[in-house]
Amino acid sequence: MFAFDKIAERRIQEAVDRGEFxxxxxxxxxxxxxxxxxxxxxxxxxxxxxxxxxxLPPELQLKKEIRQMEDLLDDIPDEKERYKLIKKINYRIMKLNMMGRKSPLLEETEIYYHKVADKLAGK
Known part of the structure; x- marks a missing residue:
């Protein structure tokens, strides 16, 4: 095998010298x-x-959906619609956390409606 390696290296070097690469x-x-x-x-x-x-693997597809839905939250002016979307996001987060085989410390955290509402209201 050593002789084959030497021959290959020599041919590669000759090709480099000729400018073929x-x-x-x-x-x-x-x-x-x-x-x-x-x-x-x-x-x-x-x-x-x-x-x-x-x-995508199912876990990554779900994470992608969650991120897209979170991005939509900022553009929804109606509080009821925002609440419905937060419930959907939380459901997907729960589903994602249930399918994973990882430490609970690495799990996604759910969105809490009152905290989001306060933040959007500027409190």
Missing amino acids: NDLPGRGKPLQIEDDSGIPEDLRMAYKILKNADC
């Missing part, structure tokens, strides 16, 4: 290396396929 796309930019060390080895290929198909 000068016009490669992304030259001079950092590599985009994905850290998949937190994913079990037997699931890495499946996760990569899902990622390439723009599919």
Whole structure:
């Protein structure tokens, strides 16, 4: 195997000397290396396929929905509608916390209506 490595290195160096790598796309930019060390080895290929198909795991999809709904809260002038949206957000947060296998310290916290109402009212 050592001889094969030497041959490969020599051929790469010869190509560099001839300038064959000068016009490669992304030259001079950092590599985009994905850290998949937190994913079990037997699931890495499946996760990569899902990622390439723009599919999110259910937990991340739920987090995305929660963040989008929280962004909508600022634009709702009606207090009753805001309250309904907060209830929906809290339901999704509860659902997210139930599906996770993580420490309770890392769980999402629910939105408390009175605190939000006071903050929006400028109190």
